Amino acid sequence: MTTIRNTPWDALEVGMEAELRRVCRADDFFVFANITGNMNPKHFPRFKNVEGALQEPVAPAMWIATLVSSVLGNKLPGPGTLYKSHCLEFFERAFAGDEVVVRIKLTEKKDDCIAVFECAIDTTDGKKLARGVAEVIAPTDPMDYSFDDIPGLIVERHVHFDKLLAEARPLPPIRTAVVAPESEDALLGPLLGYDNTLIDPILIGDAAKIREAAAKVGRDISAFELIDEPRHRAAAALGVRLVNEGRAAALMKGNLHTDILLAEIVKRDGGLRVGRRLSHVFVMDVPGLTHLLLISDAAINIAPDLETKVDITQNAIDLAHTLGMAEPKVGILSAVETVNPRIPSTLEAAALSKMAERGQITGALVDGPLAMDNAINLEAARTKGIQSMVAGQAEILIAPNLESANMLAKELTFIAHAEAGGIVIGAKCPVILTSRADDDKARLVSCAVAALYAHRKPPA
Numbered sequence: 047m048t049t050i051r052n053t054p055w056d057a058l059e060v061g062m063e064a065e066l067r068r069v070c071r072a073d074d075f076f077v078f079a080n081i082t083g084n085m086n087p088k089h090f091p092r093f094k095n096v097e098g099a100l101q102e103p104v105a106p107a108m109w110i111a112t113l114v115s116s117v118l119g120n121k122l123p124g125p126g127t128l129y130k131s132h133c134l135e136f137f138e139r140a141f142a143g144d145e146v147v148v149r150i151k152l153t154e155k156k157d158d159c160i161a162v163f164e165c166a167i168d169t170t171d172g173k174k175l176a177r178g179v180a181e182v183i184a185p186t187d188p189m190d191y192s193f194d195d196i197p198g199l200i201v202e203r204h205v206h207f208d209k210l211l212a213e214a215r216p217l218p219p220i221r222t223a224v225v226a227p228e229s230e231d232a233l234l235g236p237l238l239g240y241d242n243t244l245i246d247p248i249l250i251g252d253a254a255k256i257r258e259a260a261a262k263v264g265r266d267i268s269a270f271e272l273i274d275e276p277r278h279r280a281a282a283a284l285g286v287r288l289v290n291e292g293r294a295a296a297l298m299k300g301n302l303h304t305d306i307l308l309a310e311i312v313k314r315d316g317g318l319r320v321g322r323r324l325s326h327v328f329v330m331d332v333p334g335l336t337h338l339l340l341i342s343d344a345a346i347n348i349a350p351d352l353e354t355k356v357d358i359t360q361n362a363i364d365l366a367h368t369l370g371m372a373e374p375k376v377g378i379l380s381a382v383e384t385v386n387p388r389i390p391s392t393l394e395a396a397a398l399s400k401m402a403e404r405g406q407i408t409g410a411l412v413d414g415p416l417a418m419d420n421a422i423n424l425e426a427a428r429t430k431g432i433q434s435m436v437a438g439q440a441e442i443l444i445a446p447n448l449e450s451a452n453m454l455a456k457e458l459t460f461i462a463h464a465e466a467g468g469i470v471i472g473a474k475c476p477v478i479l480t481s482r483a484d485d486d487k488a489r490l491v492s493c494a495v496a497a498l499y500a501h502r503k504p505p506a
Contacts, residue, residue, distance in 0.1 A: 051190040052124030055159045058152060058184060064122035065149045067170070068113055070105045072142045077199060078109045105140040110175060113148045114165050118182055122150060123161060126185025130160060134167075134178035145170040150180070159184045204331040204465045206338045207491050210369065211242070214494035217501050219246040221293065222478070222493075223285035225307055226278055226300035228255035230262050235480045236298060237265055239493030248294060250284055251301075252276035278302040282310040286318055289475050295500045298478040298493075308346070311473050318474040323347065323357035325472055326479065327365050328455045329495050332464040335422075339458075340366055340374075340442040344451035345479060346470060352394050355444065356407060359398060361471045362442045363410040368502035369495065376402075377421035377440030378414025379450070383430060385415065391446035398444070410442070411435045418443075418454075467491030469499065476500055 053062070075089045088104045111134055118127050140146055147168055154162040161184045167176040222245040227233040233256065239245035249256055249267065253274035260267045275281040282302065288294040297318075299307050311318045326345035329338060342362045347354055359376060366374040378395035385392045395414030402412035413436035419426040424438030432438075445451035458464040465487050470477035476496040480489055 048194055049190050049192045050120050050125055052126050052185050052188065053122055054126075054188055055123075055155075055161075055184045055186050058123060058155060058161055060152055060155065062122060062152045063149065064117050065147060066113060066117045066121065067145060067147050068116075070140050070142050070144045070146060072103050074109065075103055075106060075142070078106055082108070084108075102141040102143065105142070105144070105146075107136050107139075107176075110136075110140060110146065110167060113146060113167065114150065114178075114180055117148050117150050118163065118180060122152070122163075123182065123184040125189040125191045126187070128183045130181040130183055132165075132178065132180045134165065134176045136176045138173045138175055140169055140173070140175055144173075146175065156181075159186060204333075204487065206331040206335075207465055207467070207487065207494075210329075210338075210491060210494050210498065213370075214497045215243055217497055219243050220295040220497050220500045221246050221248065222296040222298050222496070223248050223250060223288045223294040224298040224300055225281050225285045226251040226302040227298075228252050228259060229301040230259050231482045232300035232480070233259045233263060233265075234486070235478070235484075235489040235493070237263070238486060238490050239298075240270075242490060242493070244490070244493040244497045245296065245298070247271075247298070248273065248285075248288065250275055250281045250288075251278075278306050279310070282307045283316075286310045286313075286316065289318060290316065294475070296476050296478060296496050298496075299480060304345070304479060307477070308470075311477065320472070320474055322361065322472045323350075323354050324470055324477075325358040325361045326468060326470045327362050328451075328466050328468040329365075329369065329491065330455065330458055330464045330466045331491075332458055332462055334462075337441050338369060338371075339422075339464075341451055341455050341458075342442070342444055344445070344448060344455050345468075346448070348448045350447065352397055355394060355398060356401065357472060359402075359407055359412065359442075359444050360409075362444065363407070364503065365469070365471055365495070365499055366442055367409060368499045371441060374410045374441045375436040375439055376410045376412040376442040376444060377416045377436055378412065378444045379418060379421060380415035380446060381417060383415055383417050383420055383432060383437075389415075391415065394446075413437060414444075416440070465491065467495050469496050471499065 089106050149166045150163045153164050163180045165178045224236045224247045228251050236247040248271045250273045325343040328341040340362050343358045378398050380391040385396045392415040399414050401407050413434045420430050421440040427438035459466050467488050476499045478492045478496050
């Protein structure tokens with residue numbers, strides 16, 4: 047328990063000092079912007095100057111000033127202190143990453159419990175940021191306060207997806223067969239991917255409907271290859287054929303049933319099978335997590351058996367490698383972290399872990415069964431006494447079945463404010479499955495993930 051105590055008026059003596067050190071973080075500036083409404087772009091990451099060069103975000107001066115109140119309210123005089131006045135003059139600027147030191151010194155005690163403090167704010171590398179004077183009404187009675195129950199804040203900022211997009215945009219766009227983009231929603235995905243140089247779409251479907259959708263979103267699609275095939279099954283077969291002929295390196299689902307597209311992909315003759323089960327992988331940027339989180343399988347395999355789970359796990363690992371994870375940590379989920387014969391998913395999790403030890407699953411650290419809490423939270427793993435290289439730090443979560451994976455991904459999206467993209471892998475090419483509920487970022491990242499996978503996967 048963290049407790050702070052004050053120094054009451056009678057115990058204050060001229061000459062008393064206190065200080066605070068704080069590293070400036072871009073997330074602090076986002077919180078300040080939301081509190082104050084000050085949306086000055088110079089305080090946000092990736093601000094560009096007039097020459098177009100990227101600049102570190104500048105710490106808002108008034109945010110710097112609030113650090114003085116932190117010293118006064120927490121240290122000297124401490125809890126119970128109330129402001130009377132505050133005057134600061136600013137000299138230089140702090141930036142994200144700078145460590146700031148705030149020093150206060152009691153210079154005078156006035157009537158009515160008014161204490162006067164000199165204030166100095168500098169960076170630890172010697173920049174003089176501000177000087178001034180604060181007057182406060184000091185507390186008269188001893189007081190202490192425990193602040194462990196103060197709610198924390200998580201900034202909804204998706205830096206991991208921004209990194210993926212930055213890595214994918216310089217790559218040559220992948221030729222992508224888009225099947226039945228016959229509605230506004232279905233057309234927006236490939237258009238976003240094209241605008242960001244991620245994909246080069248071939249539009250396959252009812253040409254009249256596609257042109258009508260383009261008119262509704264205000265886009266000219268005359269420069270795109272457009273193949274008129276109003277029958278969805280035939281359009282899906284045509285998309286698969288373009289991949290087999292080397293004219294496309296990816297598939298993208300438009301406004302048709304997923305089953306129709308997948309049926310053409312998994313055909314033994316003329317499909318895109320490569321000897322492994324197809325599976326869907328959600329790639330998620332969850333606020334508060336320091337890494338990407340991959341979840342599988344939430345869209346293809348309803349009740350996978352052990353053999354299918356081997357492919358699901360290996361598919362997710364292979365995708366993780368193309369996203370920059372050299373040796374991802376894979377948590378095989380169940381309701382509990384111990385093997386229980388009455389819970390079949392714990393038996394399969396244990397088998398998958400042993401198979402990874404024996405080289406039947408490669409390229410990752412695999413452990414299970416793990417419950418959700420001790421898969422992603424180190425404190426929960428330690429509390430349960432779990433000794434593992436994966437527990438508490440899993441980057442890939444393999445769920446027991448489609449229902450649990452889908453609910454987990456949707457809960458993170460709609461409750462924890464995560465962003466989610468994803469693709470189907472295990473075929474000759476990545477398959478981008480978009481949903482009408484996806485926002486622009488999700489559509490864009492799905493294209494980026496497909497592009498990175500297509501460019502970086504090792505040859506079959």
